[in-house]
Amino acid sequence: MEAFLISTGIVALAEMGDKTQLLSLVLAARFRKPWPIVLGILVATLANHGLAGAVGSWVTTVLGPNILRWVLGVSFIAMAVWMLIPDKLDDEEGEDAPRMGVFLTTVVAFFLAEMGDKTQIATVMLAAQYPSWFMVVAGTTLGMMLANAPVVWLGDAITQRVPLRWVHLSSAVIFAVLGVVALLS
Structure with missing residues (x-):
């Protein structure tokens, strides 16, 4: 139980x-479908935390921190640019799902965003420290849900009151800043 808590x-x-x-906030603002x-x-x-114990340490030694930093920085900047591009979803106020669907889009985006993240590294370290791999993954997953699920519902509520264009512009600026910070750190 200690490993889980x-x-x-x-x-x-x-x-x-x-x-x-x-x-999580960007997905909620973009798709307005909190449950998927x-x-x-x-x-x-x-999926990510389950694999983190097995491949997390291997990936960081193969790619190294500099390559991971560049991948993250460029990805954030690309996301900032993408946020500025209007698409059919915005015009229809989130009623239609994206081509892959809201659920699959979230799975792919979130899985990739977690690669090399501090919580993924924490999962690797915790799995190395505690003998119960299952309890570590269950605990780290619960921690992620406690931190992110409320943000999804908050983001959905905000987008009901704030124009989606403002949300996109704000998100683009934040992603661009995160990209620059990742590249400079």
Whole structure:
């Protein structure tokens, strides 16, 4: 039980203000369908944290911190540009799902955003420290859900009152800043 509780607490705290929390808000603003987004976050987190114990340390040694930094920085900047491009979804106020569907789009985006993230690294370290891999993954997943699910519902409520264009512009600026910070750090 110790592995579960410590894993939950560490990841919930580490996730506060993290890029995946921002991604949760962006997905909620873009798609306005909280349940498929939350379920997508759950599936992506289970997959990512499940693999983190097995491949997380291998990926960081093969790619190294500089390559991971560049991948993250360029990805954030690309996301900032993407946020500025209007699409059919915006024109119809979120009624239609994206080509892959809200759920699958969330799974892919969230899984990729977690690659090399501090919570993924924390999962690798916790799995190395505690003998119960299952309890660590269950705890880190619960921590992610405690930090991100409320953001999805908050984002959905905000987009009901704030024009979607403002949300996109704000998100684009935040992603661009995160990209520059990642490249410069």
